Amino acid sequence: MLGSAIFNRGRAAARRFSKAKDGNVAVIFTLAILPIFAFIGAAIDYTRANNARTAMQSALDSAALMLSKDLTMGNITAAQIPSKAQSYFSALYTNKDGQGISVSATYTTPTSSAAATILLGGTGFIKSDFMQLAGFPTLNFSSSSTTTWGNVKMRVALALDNTGSMSQNGKITALRNAVAGTGGLIDQLSALSKNNGDVYISVIPFAKVVNLGASNYTQNYIDWTDWLNPPTAQPNNGSMGTGSQSLQATLPMNWHAVGPGARCPWTNSNGGFTCTKGPTNSSNTTYIPSSGTYSGYICPSVDYNSHSLYNGCWVSTSVGTGVFCTGSSSCSCPTDSTGGAVSGCSCSTKNGVYSCSGKLYTHDWTQPGPNDTVDNKNQPRVTAVVGWTNNQWTSTNQTPTVVNNWQQPSTNPISTWTGCITDRTQPNDANGVLPATSDITTMFPANEYYENSTAYCNSSVSTPLGPIIPLSYNWSALKTAVNAMQPTGGTDQSVGLAWAWQSLLVGGPLNAPAEDSNTTYNRVIIILSDGLNTEDRWPVYGDGSSQASGNPIDARQALQCQNLQAAKDSNGAPMYTIYAIQVNTSTPADPTSTVLQNCASSPDKFYMLTSSTQILTTFNTIGTALSKLRLAK
Template identity: 45%
Template structure:
């Protein structure tokens, strides 16, 4: 039964009932019936009005957001145009029949330092049924919605996979195109310098912070300057260690757990004997846990001859071959004796200015945080590393290909795109270090020291992580050889890192470029790290990379307006 029919029945009932004289009960009922019906009727009418107002508020909120997006692009719109757009958006969304005629108006206030605003207001009324009996024919409904923009600034960090597999299937060129396009799109949102900042963090196993930072206080040189761990034992130094000096044969030979001798502490040229300088320079460590070369040893042993001599060869076939250039032989035939000085050896690290610029994961649990590095707290610092994998010395100075250096937060769009263009694919996959340094790049602490945030603005912060493979290696050898156990151990660190990033209010987008045949499994850790399911993109062809970045741009632009 309609509200109008109910109202008519109530009036007819009252008309029949009021003349009746059926006793005291009838009199009392007559006294209370009118207010009782008034209360019930008012509740019904107010419910209808509340429903209409709720529908109106939802439509006003959406209309205000859409108008603000239009104004962000075209701030010169006239007042009449703004109201007309607001009306069109509102009428397309509002369908409540209880108040069919809503008047919409919009007021735009330009940015004066704390953001531009648009206020969209709606006014209308709901005709009453019950309350009309007591003299209230309509209930007014009014509301408004205000959207602010321009007080939200954006800071976006791109952690981009630069591993060797990115050279396949056109993945790296597609990434460069997509990343540069995103720089162009986000830069168009910037009306004044500082509205949008972008950083680029290329990563493989390590991240290259730039060799010019070798004097920075945030670097941990402990491992970089240390004597190789395996060599720091008598087991790895030959029994004739004290007899090795200039001209001696290299005491090591490369195998699955060994070393070579290098021409100097910064050379990648292998030598078979100790040079005349007497420097004994262990080279690439090919360790059994990772069948690859690791250029981790940054220094040489000096050789200082003593006055003591020792017999190194005797007999008919005695010779100085393979021994020190200071070796001499005396006697003949079976009485022949060859002697040389003994040597003391002191480990001497390379000069820090020979560092390539690469850093490894911070000590746990700093590897999952963006805490500021603190001088005196070694675990909080970023470990310097010289890295040499499969003879691609991408973190060894003077070699090519080199891991591209990070670009800190910047609105120098040309510099950002030049850094993207220079990226090369080399090395293995360590997504957490890319994520960790991307997060660090958004903060105001070392090593990036991002520009300070102004109090008149809110900030939208986001990290975009793109990778084409599963995690295979990081700083810790036991995580080492690309096995499923290794991947799981690195993934666990990455999940904790992502939890911390999300808790800090940073939005995460993840992209898995999965073009292999057979394809890798869909990455569970990349899905986990995305802020929501819609922020994870599975790319199965390199050409889809641009589409994924375009979708991320649309999401970022909406986030900025919504702030």
């Protein structure tokens, strides 16, 4: 009876509901809310499942990397991979929703054409809260991770600032410790190498130049043009661009009257140099020697503008007497130590033409000329002009045309070069093209860098610029080179970066080991500098204290960095990963180096440091990042 009564009342309510016309919206909403709740519930369940899967992927990735490293270092055998995989995964997977977790591990041994791999797979499920109402009590998920190694090798080039300011605030010491100290970058990277050649490191100490090593003077990729030429034939001293100042020295009008006892015709403000007492003598002299071995030798001192030594002298060879200049009131006799005209020299006007006459001298430069077939057989030839036709300057013949004709042993043979190399001729200062003897602009200019009364590439000075160390896995030798680094001269980050690039190139001057087509290479450049660019090969760009207007050194480096970043490997991926570090401890602080900041491969690879202590932590951070073997899938 009670059941019939309830049924009858329900049927009556249903009849009244079907005939009701009030509250339609509420009724419809009541009916619609059910599927809405179902969709929301499903979204919640799927989100939980996705979170569980994401956590699984992360744990599998990390476990796979750890297994790869363990196997590479010999900490486990192949047979131990499954159990170790489960152990690592269990410690890493912390998601509370995942249940029924199962992990598998498959190891594939390397072959001649394929690398070793570890494949980790994981499966699991979550218990649904809402989807079970639709007949799905659980939601399954799975993921996998593969590491590939054995054909992934690392080559790291370190371009390290060795300029004078690195002596301040303990920076050079901190840099040595960060790279070559116990647990430093070299230790971090060498730990990744199971076999010789798995990891290579090059060290490029730089200042205004790099030191390639004096023993390389016989190499055919060196451009000796600047090193051999006299000051009047230095293309790097010329103007660079429209309206730019030229610092090129010129021969004086009375050049052919300059000889023993005459006053040096140049000063730092007139030519950029003075005279010395001999071709290898650093003692300046006001007057050209008139006795001794170097009587009549006109030897230029260090260049005040380019901070470079010249490697030769003009020799005064007497050729009688006569007119040495005519047609200009600016012509004059050279003076001697008494302040008067040198003996036998006079000037006068005849028939309205002003001229000067006296003893005449020719002036060959003491590097081999084109006609030398007896001496200096293994040296390049110098074709620079050294005087005027008929030993006379005239108003209609103001350009020297007589070519150097030195046919005796060189006073500064190339074997005396101390190893300095400066920027390549533009545009090759900004690219990685390999040198070719058929194109001198691709070769590397020798230099004799001299600043602060120091020839920095000379190993006998107290603070030498250390030589480049090409790619090597001789960890102790690399550490020795880094620990020997000293603060030296001015800053040209570009030349350091250029040689870091060259050190990674196969077939280049630093003989990077050949690369296997079946091997993946991680090529990394790390550049650290504590200051802004102040000088490079072109003295019109900077004086050693600051750059010229418009920051032309930075402009060249910016182009270089763009070319580095544009380089691609065979798969179309970036060829190089670049880390850039600016150590900014100056007071007041230097501005952020835009060129360094933009040179880094990505914003997270640029580091602005404000204390020396940060150098160690930054290199540790980079070392940790490089230590992570790349996931293949």
